[in-house]
Amino acid sequence: MWFTEKWTPHIKFSVEVKKHLYSEKTKFQQMDFYDSYELGRFFTLDGIMMANQKDEFIYHEMIIHTPMSVHPHVKNVLVIGGGDGGSVRELTKYPKIESIDLVEIDESVVKLCQVYLPEMTVGFKDSRVHLFFEDGLLFVKNTNKLYDLIIVDSTDPVGPGEGLFSREFYQNCYRVLTEEGILINQHESPYFAKERKEMQRAHKKIKDLFPIATVYQAFIPTYPSGHWLFGFASKKWHPTKDFKGSLSHQLKIETKYYNDEVHLGAFGIPNYVKKALNETE
Amino acid sequence: MWFTEKWTPHIKFSVEVKKHLYSEKTKFQQMDFYDSYELGRFFTLDGIMMANQKDEFIYHEMIIHTPMSVHPHVKNVLVIGGGDGGSVRELTKYPKIESIDLVEIDESVVKLCQVYLPEMTVGFKDSRVHLFFEDGLLFVKNTNKLYDLIIVDSTDPVGPGEGLFSREFYQNCYRVLTEEGILINQHESPYFAKERKEMQRAHKKIKDLFPIATVYQAFIPTYPSGHWLFGFASKKWHPTKDFKGSLSHQLKIETKYYNDEVHLGAFGIPNYVKKALNETE
Numbered sequence: 001m002w003f004t005e006k007w008t009p010h011i012k013f014s015v016e017v018k019k020h021l022y023s024e025k026t027k028f029q030q031m032d033f034y035d036s037y038e039l040g041r042f043f044t045l046d047g048i049m050m051a052n053q054k055d056e057f058i059y060h061e062m063i064i065h066t067p068m069s070v071h072p073h074v075k076n077v078l079v080i081g082g083g084d085g086g087s088v089r090e091l092t093k094y095p096k097i098e099s100i101d102l103v104e105i106d107e108s109v110v111k112l113c114q115v116y117l118p119e120m121t122v123g124f125k126d127s128r129v130h131l132f133f134e135d136g137l138l139f140v141k142n143t144n145k146l147y148d149l150i151i152v153d154s155t156d157p158v159g160p161g162e163g164l165f166s167r168e169f170y171q172n173c174y175r176v177l178t179e180e181g182i183l184i185n186q187h188e189s190p191y192f193a194k195e196r197k198e199m200q201r202a203h204k205k206i207k208d209l210f211p212i213a214t215v216y217q218a219f220i221p222t223y224p225s226g227h228w229l230f231g232f233a234s235k236k237w238h239p240t241k242d243f244k245g246s247l248s249h250q251l252k253i254e255t256k257y258y259n260d261e262v263h264l265g266a267f268g269i270p271n272y273v274k275k276a277l278n279e280t281e
Numbered sequence: 282m283w284f285t286e287k288w289t290p291h292i293k294f295s296v297e298v299k300k301h302l303y304s305e306k307t308k309f310q311q312m313d314f315y316d317s318y319e320l321g322r323f324f325t326l327d328g329i330m331m332a333n334q335k336d337e338f339i340y341h342e343m344i345i346h347t348p349m350s351v352h353p354h355v356k357n358v359l360v361i362g363g364g365d366g367g368s369v370r371e372l373t374k375y376p377k378i379e380s381i382d383l384v385e386i387d388e389s390v391v392k393l394c395q396v397y398l399p400e401m402t403v404g405f406k407d408s409r410v411h412l413f414f415e416d417g418l419l420f421v422k423n424t425n426k427l428y429d430l431i432i433v434d435s436t437d438p439v440g441p442g443e444g445l446f447s448r449e450f451y452q453n454c455y456r457v458l459t460e461e462g463i464l465i466n467q468h469e470s471p472y473f474a475k476e477r478k479e480m481q482r483a484h485k486k487i488k489d490l491f492p493i494a495t496v497y498q499a500f501i502p503t504y505p506s507g508h509w510l511f512g513f514a515s516k517k518w519h520p521t522k523d524f525k526g527s528l529s530h531q532l533k534i535e536t537k538y539y540n541d542e543v544h545l546g547a548f549g550i551p552n553y554v555k556k557a558l559n560e561t562e
Contacts, residue, residue: 002293009297010318012283016291037291038473055472058551191336191502192319219500219508219551221472226507227500261549268546270339270500270538 003034005049007224008192015039015049015222021116026108028160033116039222041117043084045109045155051084055222056120059186060086061258062218062266063230067149067182068094069247069263070237074148075099078176080136080164082153083109085121091151092123093253100129101145105160107133137163140172148178152185152231157198165198167205174209174235183233187215190273191225199229204280206233214239215277216266218257229273240267284315286330288505289473296320296330296503302397307389309441314397320503322398324365326390326436332365336503337401340467341367342539343499343547344511348430348463349375350528350544351518355429356380359457361417361445363434364390366402372432373404374534381410382426386441388414418444421453429459433466438479446479448486455490455516464514468496471554472506480510485561487514495520496558497547499538510554521548 004014021033021041033043040053051059064087068074075098079087083104091100100123104110110131114121123129132139136154150173155161163169164185173183187202189195199215207213210233220228232239246260269277285295302314302322313325321334332340345368349355356379360368364385372381381404385391391412395402404410413420417433431454436442444450445466454464468483470476480496488494491514501509513520527541550558 008319011297012293012295014293014295038289191500217500219472219498219506221506221508225500225502227502256553257551259549259552262551263549265546265549268540268542268544268549270543271540272537 003036003044005047008194011192013222013224015042022112024108024112026106028106031108031112033112043113043117046159048156049222050155051086051117051120052222053117053119055220056084056086058218058220058257059228060090061255062216063087063151063153063184063186064090065246065248065253065255065258066216066230066239066263066266067184067232069245070234070239070242071148071180071182076145076147077101077149077151078103078140078147079151079153080140081105081155081161082151084113084117085110085123087151087153088126088129089120089123092126092129093248094251098128100126101132102129103132103134103136103139105133105135135163137166137169140169140176143176145176146178147176148181150177150181150183152183154186156188165202165205170205170209177235180236181234182237183210183231185231185233187229187231189223189225189228190276191227195224196276200276200280202231203277206231210234212238214267215269215273217269218266240264284317284325286328289475292473294503294505296323303393305389305393307387309387312389312393314393324394324398327440329437330503331436332367332398332401333503334398334400336501337365337367339499339501339538340509341371342536343497344368344432344434344465344467345371346527346529346534346536346539347497347511347520347544347547348432348465348513350526351515351520351523352429352461352463357426357428358382358430358432359384359421359428360432360434361420362436362442363432365394365398366391366404368432368434369407369410370401370404373407373410374529375532379409381407382413383410384413384415384417384420386414386416416444418447418450421450421457424457426457427459428457429462431458431462431464433464435467437469446483446486451486451490458516461517462515463518464491464512466512466514468510468512470504470506470509471557472508476505477557481557481561483512484558487512491515493519495548496550496554498550499547521545
């Protein structure tokens with residue numbers, strides 16, 4: 001049995017499956033868990049692979065350790081989406097963080113990942129972590145708490161993730177960030193047309209709001225094209241000029257992907273990607 | 282109709298094909314040309330995708346412009362393999378290069394790429410380019426010419442490409458390089474087991490010979506995992522410490538992928554890849 005994802009109408013990526021472990025239509029989306037020969041266990045939302053045991057470390061290290069090594073005093077963190085727990089797990093490795101609020105629209109994601117991908121959800125046991133099962137768009141609209149770091153760990157901008165790519169959402173993120181705050185978001189990909197368009201739309205909205213707005217990249221082989229971007233938007237701290245070496249290294253946090261040279265290299269964006277980002281101006 | 286490549290026994294990458302343009306069993310390998318919706322034209326050797334019109338620029342810019350921006354006076358270049366012409370095309374953009382010897386075992390690769398992928402073969406018209414249709418292993422064994430730069434633009438280490446991953450081959454490359462010479466090779470990939478093993482084997486052999494031996498990486502979405510490596514082996518020049526900015530930029534050579542930050546970032550190797558390379562020690 002093969003799980004197949006259409007990366008475009010004309011490109012397919014297929015993974016041989018040992019067992020279809022679980023399937024559920026939640027209130028918000030179709031959710032499936034599989035076990036596979038090459039990637040270990042993985043789960044999909046509406047047929048799109050979200051995370052697998054072989055390479056989820058790449059996405060989650062890059063989305064967390066990069067901003068944590070730039071902003072020198074992160075105390076309050078907001079994670080939007082990220083119900084699989086990978087981002088929270090990496091955040092809980094930092095003793096200086098005082099509070100982590102996770103806002104996941106679909107409680108089933110958390111509950112089922114705790115069953116089928118327990119190594120990703122270990123951070124939820126940390127007493128600094130607070131779970132909110134509600135719409136991230138409404139949460140940032142209504143909260144008056146201020147955050148040093150917001151992580152938008154969303155699905156693609158279709159279905160429940162759509163609002164997390166809207167101008168109103170980014171405006172509210174800006175509002176609830178401190179004066180030194182940083183916003184990181186999963187920023188799609190430059191290679192295939194659909195993700196490139198979403199990359200451009202997100203970039204345009206974010207750079208209209210933040211004085212520093214750039215992207216960084218990682219090799220994530222199981223996402224379409226394997227060339228994946230994160231957005232780095234910041235009110236004060238610059239991702240490379242204010243980088244003094246990785247905090248994870250100083251704290252002896254074990255990382256399998258992230259290191260000093262990876263941090264700096266991730267901001268070395270190919271010309272064709274720069275061009276696509278500039279076309280939004 | 283779909284062209285499917287098994288990236289591993291359990292992972293498939295499939296491209297919808299408009300037309301199967303040509304098929305030939307040459308003296309050395311099975312060769313096929315296709316036209317596709319997403320990648321334009323592409324060709325395969327023994328069923329493995331070699332180059333396509335959408336992203337061949339990434340591989341060829343990275344294999345050529347990287348060493349050309351490190352070694353300050355390259356005059357004589359040897360390309361082993363590379364019958365599709367992409368590497369030679371990039372080399373001919375440098376006026377200071379005096380001679381480019383291309384050694385391709387299979388003359389059909391050159392002849393058929395001239396027909397089906399003519400934009401890749403434009404460099405062959407340059408009077409500085411000399412074509413040799415013979416075994417690269419024997420060529421470097423027998424030549425007494427000295428080269429400033431050797432580019433090993435080979436297939437995977439099976440079939441006709443196998444000898445280009447042997448210790449004897451690397452030893453002869455070392456011998457025919459000047460005292461400031463650089464050897465660049467396509468160096469497989471760290472992510473899936475088969476390519477990782479070949480990456481380790483090649484690295485072990487090369488670093489036993491050269492005082493400077495490292496790897497650099499590029500996002501090549503149509504190669505297995507999209508995380509592809511090149512080997513940088515050098516007798517004198519260091520790829521980042523001796524990098525003074527991209528020569529392609531100074532010469533106003535248009536590049537769609539390569540730039541200064543990409544050059545430096547390409548050497549920012551993730552921890553899990555470093556670990557796999559170190560395991561060869």
